[in-house]
Amino acid sequence: MGIKVLIPTPLRNLTNEKESVEVNGANVAEVFDSLEAQHPGLKERLVDDAGELRRFVNVYVNQEDVRFKEGKDTVLSDGDELSIVPAIAGGR
Amino acid sequence: MGEQVGYTPLIKADRLAKALGLGEVWLKNDTVNYPTLSFKDRVVSVALSRSIEMGFDVVACASTGNLANSVAANAAAAGLTSFVFIPSDLEVGKVLGSLVYGTNVIPVDGTYDKVNRLCSEVADKYNWAFANVNIRPYYAEGSKTMAFEIAEQLGWRIPDNIVVPMAGGSLITKIHKAFNEFRKLGLVEDTPCRIFGAQAENCSPIVTAVKNGSDLIKPVENPDTIVKSLAIGNPADGFYAYHVMESTGGYGENPTDAETVAGIKLLGETEGIFAETAGGVTVSATKRLVESGKLSKDSSVVLCITGNGLKTREVLEGTYHVHDAIQPTLSDVVGLMDSLKNSSNQKVEEAAWA
Ligand SMILES: Cc1ncc(COP(=O)(O)O)c(C=O)c1O
Numbered sequence: 393m394g395i396k397v398l399i400p401t402p403l404r405n406l407t408n409e410k411e412s413v414e415v416n417g418a419n420v421a422e423v424f425d426s427l428e429a430q431h432p433g434l435k436e437r438l439v440d441d442a443g444e445l446r447r448f449v450n451v452y453v454n455q456e457d458v459r460f461k462e463g464k465d466t467v468l469s470d471g472d473e474l475s476i477v478p479a480i481a482g483g484r
Numbered sequence: 485m486g487e488q489v490g491y492t493p494l495i496k497a498d499r500l501a502k503a504l505g506l507g508e509v510w511l512k513n514d515t516v517n518y519p520t521l522s523f524k525d526r527v528v529s530v531a532l533s534r535s536i537e538m539g540f541d542v543v544a545c546a547s548t549g550n551l552a553n554s555v556a557a558n559a560a561a562a563g564l565t566s567f568v569f570i571p572s573d574l575e576v577g578k579v580l581g582s583l584v585y586g587t588n589v590i591p592v593d594g595t596y597d598k599v600n601r602l603c604s605e606v607a608d609k610y611n612w613a614f615a616n617v618n619i620r621p622y623y624a625e626g627s628k629t630m631a632f633e634i635a636e637q638l639g640w641r642i643p644d645n646i647v648v649p650m651a652g653g654s655l656i657t658k659i660h661k662a663f664n665e666f667r668k669l670g671l672v673e674d675t676p677c678r679i680f681g682a683q684a685e686n687c688s689p690i691v692t693a694v695k696n697g698s699d700l701i702k703p704v705e706n707p708d709t710i711v712k713s714l715a716i717g718n719p720a721d722g723f724y725a726y727h728v729m730e731s732t733g734g735y736g737e738n739p740t741d742a743e744t745v746a747g748i749k750l751l752g753e754t755e756g757i758f759a760e761t762a763g764g765v766t767v768s769a770t771k772r773l774v775e776s777g778k779l780s781k782d783s784s785v786v787l788c789i790t791g792n793g794l795k796t797r798e799v800l801e802g803t804y805h806v807h808d809a810i811q812p813t814l815s816d817v818v819g820l821m822d823s824l825k826n827s828s829n830q831k832v833e834e835a836a837w838a
Contacts, residue, residue, distance in 0.1 A: 398605060398608075400604065400608055401607075401608045411608070411609075447723060448720075450601065450718070452601060455594075455598065455601070457597070457601075457703065457705070457718065459703060460703075460705045475601070475605060477601050477604040477605070478604075479718075479720040480604075480616075480617060480618070480620045480621075480720060481620075481652075481653075481654075481720035481721045481723070481724065
């Protein structure tokens with residue numbers, strides 16, 4: 393058992409339309425690396441060059457916003473659920 | 485959908501202007517917007533019209549209350565099934581104000597931001613049109629009519645200043661966009677308008693960013709304010725709202741809950757308008773902007789009063805003294821008048837601002 397990652401619709405073209413993906417990783421950053429290994433192109437949609445979460449991407453671990461935890465260093469354990477939710481905004 | 489929505493009164497508010505120390509003040513009075521008494525009917529009329537065009541049978545939303553009321557009512561009128569997701573601690577008026585339209589109210593334990601996250605996941609799972617999630621671009625455009633009408637009702641001109649309440653930060657962004665569109669079309673003269681944003685002290689991530697001069701919006705984890713309609717801790721459009729205020733020379737203010745209640749009362753007593761908490765925030769933020777010199781007598785100010793006070797009555801409970809009941813006799817009235825003469829109790833209550 394690893395970490396279950398919920399993939400939002402706009403990113404499912406990178407996961408063969410899968411709604412969720414199981415990966416391993418001891419923290420959020422490691423999960424992103426594992427995601428990238430399985431589904432190349434995903435990581436750059438989530439973080440910038442410095443590895444920081446992009447402005448309009450929200451990441452939740454078991455329903456908690458990682459920005460209220462340790463961000464990309466938030467520790468994960470087997471069975472955790474990580475949800476990626478794009479903030480839908482803008483359209484000026 | 486929603487041909488009757490909008491075109492609410494724009495009121496010249498001389499008595500409020502005087503109380504605030506301003507010159508020309510106007511109120512865009514969306515407390516009487518049709519059908520659910522808040523500006524959200526504007527966004528819903530566009531979002532639901534588009535949802536119907538796109539063939540959705542089920543419409544939904546994540547809401548701090550007003551949006552839920554509007555989705556529920558407009559869905560009922562269109563014969564659509566609806567689901568409204570709300571934080572479980574909303575005001576009774578906002579919950580009943582959805583239930584009456586036969587919608588499915590889903591209270592969620594947690595903050596609005598949790599409700600919103602959940603709805604993003606639900607929108608991925610079910611083929612529903614969420615007004616402010618997957619249909620959001622249309623919803624957001626609906627806000628523009630508020631600014632279009634203000635410009636038209638002012639005689640095709642743009643005000644010098646406008647004060648707008650902010651939750652997710654969409655309305656303020658679209659007011660800016662709408663004024664720009666009218667300028668571009670040549671419908672109004674290209675005069676500047678400073679755009680000011682208002683939030684409640686205990687949930688003011690966008691105003692805090694403006695005051696700090698940084699567009700990094702720090703989310704608020706547990707908003708704790710009576711201003712539930714604006715209690716969005718992680719505002720999706722915060723970044724854009726920041727730049728609207730910054731680029732127009734505006735600013736942000738975040739009054740306390742006590743100031744908000746005082747603002748509701750001031751608006752009621754000076755202009756005969758009963759606004760909800762968001763209106764109290766807008767009035768009391770304006771007062772602060774006058775006190776700090778950001779707004780002054782020599783320019784026009786429009787206040788966006790976006791929701792109706794009957795939906796948030798509980799914030800006034802216990803703040804008024806009601807006379808004991810009298811007998812239906814003239815002598816009781818005379819006695820009451822005499823006792824009133826001797827008390828100072830009829831004076832406008834200004835405790836919060838004293
Ligand atoms: C009465 C009222 N005014 C203003 C707003 C702010 O809207 P926005 O989320 O577009 O900033 C809301 C949003 O819920 C509201 O209910």
